[in-house]
Amino acid sequence: xxxxxxxxxxxxxxxxxxxxxxxxxxxxxxxxxxxxxxxxxxxxxxxxxxxxxxxxxxxxxxxxxxxxxxxxxxxxxxxxxxxxxxxxxxxxxxxxxxxxxxxxxxxxxxxxxxxxxxxxxxxxxxxxxxxxxxxxxxxxxxxxxxxxxxxxxxxxxxxxxxxxxxxxxxxxx
Numbered sequence: 001x002x003x004x005x006x007x008x009x010x011x012x013x014x015x016x017x018x019x020x021x022x023x024x025x026x027x028x029x030x031x032x033x034x035x036x037x038x039x040x041x042x043x044x045x046x047x048x049x050x051x052x053x054x055x056x057x058x059x060x061x062x063x064x065x066x067x068x069x070x071x072x073x074x075x076x077x078x079x080x081x082x083x084x085x086x087x088x089x090x091x092x093x094x095x096x097x098x099x100x101x102x103x104x105x106x107x108x109x110x111x112x113x114x115x116x117x118x119x120x121x122x123x124x125x126x127x128x129x130x131x132x133x134x135x136x137x138x139x140x141x142x143x144x145x146x147x148x149x150x151x152x153x154x155x156x157x158x159x160x161x162x163x164x165x166x167x168x169x170x171x172x173x
Contacts, residue, residue, distance in 0.1 A: 007054050011054070042120070042124060042163070043103050043105065043120055044120060044121075044122060044123065044124035045124065047122075072095065072097040072146055072148075073097065073146070074088075074096075074097055074099060075090070075094075076088035076089055076090050076156070077089045077090070077091075082157070084159045084166055085128065085157060085158050085159030085160060085166070086157070086158045086159075087155060087156075087157055088155070088156045088157075088158060089154065089155065090152060090154065090155065090156050091154075092153050092154060093133075093151055093153060094151055094152055094153070094154075094156065095148055095151050096129055096132065096148070096149040096150055096151060096152055096156060097146045097147065097148065097149065098119055098127075098129075098143050098144070098145060098146060098147045098148075098149050099121070099127055099145070099158075100119075100121040100122065100123070100125075100127075100145050101121065101122050101142075101143065101144050101145050102119040102120050102121035102122055102127075102142070102143065103119065103120050103140065103141070103142055103143075104117060104118070104119055104137045104138065104139055104140060104141045104142075104143065105118050105119070105120045105126070105139070105140075106118035106139070107135055107137065107138065107139050110128070110130065113128065113130030113131060113157050113159075114130060114131045114132065115130075115131070115132040115133070115135055115150070116128055116129065116130045116132065116157075117129045117132060117135055117137060117149050117150060119143065119149070124162055124163070125160055125161070125162045125167065126160070126161045126162065127158065127159070127160055128157065128158065128159035128160075128161070129149050129150070129156065129157070129158065130156070130157030130158070130159070131152050131153075131155050131156055131157050132149070132150040132151065132152050132156075133150070133151055133152055133153055134150045134151050135149070135150040136148050136149060136150045136151075137149060137150070
């Protein structure tokens, strides 16, 4: 218990010191705001750093044993490679499952892809689920593999990126 409290105190002290530094120095403040609001933040990297220096989060160790109500595999009748990823032919009102566990880092519209959900998987790969007619997740939701992302009609776009670079996941679907 003492070890955990000492780690917590160190984190609080570092955080407060950084906040004071940011508040007093306008150049640093502007850089931090630019980074937070315009640059890409990798939650997978933050999680790895946290585990490296502080170990597992004791607050998350106690897991509730809940069985998911929706745990499906991705089903499609045809796949076609497009410029940035894959275009999958699916049924009308198809319920879209997540390919892996991760954190929802974007929900909204993207040009050429309609309604999009971006999930940063636990391995750091960002998966874009595009052309959704309904979205069943919210920003910063943690979702499990096979969880319901939303639904789409006839066409689902999938794009895989890691650190901003496109990945070819055509054979892994």
